[in-house]
Amino acid sequence: MKRTLIARVEDKPGVLNRVASLFRRRAFNIESLTVGHTEEPDVSRMTIVVDSTRTDAEKVAQNLQKLVNVIRVEDISELPAVTRDVALIKVETPDSRTRAELMQIVDTFRARVVDVGVETLIVEATGTEEKVDSLVDVLRPFGIVEMVRTGRVAMVRGKTTNKGEYK
């Protein structure tokens, strides 16, 4: 099972390195990790996904919490949360017929075409990983020439924030 951890960290040089070094040293297997800014100027936020059959999420959390620059770690897997993955997918469009067909698929998935070139176009998709996965499956027969995905970001629904106390 996949588990999702959220870590608020001080935005200081080398923090990502410290986190990455911890994963390597403890032989933790990480599925994905994203980092970005938050509502607070000096705080960044990491969303970390681990496959709990291979790496115990609790151990990851406890070890992360020990890093001096890590403010708070929370395992939100059991909480109601919005999770999103963003993908940019460049697909081959040799003729206008395939292009039209593609546009329709993109529409159905509520994705967007963000660039149209002579023989390719770029699709931007935002959604749960499952949704993005199924779009990718459908696009694959057309010929995906390049793809990038951000990995999961997540936020708990409702009033809860992850600034409370970690247990």
Added chain:
Amino acid sequence: MRLTGAQIVWEMLHREGVEVVFGIPGGAIMHTYHPLSEYGIHHVLVRHEQGAAHAADGYARASGRVGVAIATSGPGATNLVTGIATAMMDSSPIVCITGQVASSLIGTDAFQETDITGITLPITKHNYLVTDVGDLASVIHEAFYLASHGRPGPVLIDLPKDVQQAETEFVPPESEVRLPGHAYIKAVDQTEAIARAAKLIDSSQRPVILAGHGVSMSKAESALREFAEMIDCPVTVTLLGKGGFPASHPLYLGMMGMHGDAQANNAIQEADLLIALGMRFDDRVTGDLSRYAPHARKVHIDMDAAELNKLIPVDVAVRADIKQALSTLIPLVTRRERPQWRTEFRDWLEDSRKVDVVHRPSNGRLTVPHLIDAMSTATGGKAIVVTDVGQHQMWAAQYYRFDHPNAFITSGGLGTMGFGLPAAIGAQMACPNAEVWAIVGDGGIQMTVQELATVVQEELPIKIALCDNGYLGMVRQWQEMFYDKNYESTHLANPDFVKLAEAYGIRAWRAKDLDGARSAIDEARKHSGPALIDFQVVGEGEGGNVYPMVPSGAALHEMIRRPHQTKVGER
């Protein structure tokens, strides 16, 4: 007050209560050394930076205060690495200050540039590269705080040359450090878990207390004693837990683990409850994990949450300081006696005594157990014993009778040969009036033997017991037992250690049998300065192997016991 970065270093060390530092100057740290004499802090000039880190570590372990090591950039900094890793594994509070090339040169492969914060990232509790002199004072304050609070450990501060030179208005940092992450580590209430622990303790018939380093780190020795007596529960200690419970106490079972006492290992395997206090179930204490303490429920109290459920799943995990946890736990448990359990472990103890080599004649030869037993008697168990790593280390742990905390200083987690002599220097600096014995091997002492010069320069009255068996003994023992007696690369052609010591200006003796050993120990103790005794000990056969021994992969109860019949020196 306008101060340079260099002056801020000393000003802050002074404010942190530092009286002594260990180090070696060099290009990138010279600027910091320059104003040292204005600050009344004593600098011990070691002969290798590894010695500085170990000495700082030994100082910290003997005093409970933060030890400080200083080195230049590049090779000076990398020479600290073994010492930092040693301190990390044994949770020893040290602060290392390294010089660095000027900020403008960082990343250009400048002369003696090395990425020491990168190198030490996984072996420090935290580290800093200071790029602005305005941050320096608060960084130093935070470093001391981190090194000594929570689970202690090494912290490194890398100081570029220009930061040492830069001037700024010195503002003393606020005493409270601002570490947003730290609040979460402190804030969890454990009373519910402790109450569950008390229930398990009350319902157990055959409990065993496993006391680790955390007991003495939290100064919980008397609480532990009260707790053990109250529930009439035997106590076994880890290597670093020695002294956390008095060896002379009737509930004392000795040391657990690979070279632990048979009664301790047996008790763990037969127990129905383990109460683990400030220890971390290292593979050297558990043997085969899947068959470890098979009948026992487990209560684990440790202040590091990442240690709980790390290697073995426990029934009750309590994240707390040992002393605090015990003070909550003691009123919750029921006072009771366990006469049956007592008889059982007393029998094992008696059995161990019977096979013990020290209770047999030494046969005109000298064994390390005999000589450490003699040393323990001569010093009344009151010395600070610092060891190196190998057979002599295990024997020191087994045969020196420790009744006091912080009196046994040894590299447990990393097992660093070369630790003993420099760590003894640190311990003697911390406790100038204590009797400090460095028990070292003929292999290990040669890894940091240059520190004999430091001993002499500082006029430290350290007594060095060199267990000279002509071998990298611990490795040779494994070869004897598990590698067909193929003594590949373990024989040592040694220098004349007596002459070597004398060349440094250290009084030295040689002893070949037990009487000789006793009188050499007396002579060395009478001598007011440093002393070395070259104990020529049995290198092979009976008296030359450490028992019991749990072979790697075996369960604790499968330990190899000492063969009964052979005489000392015989095979």
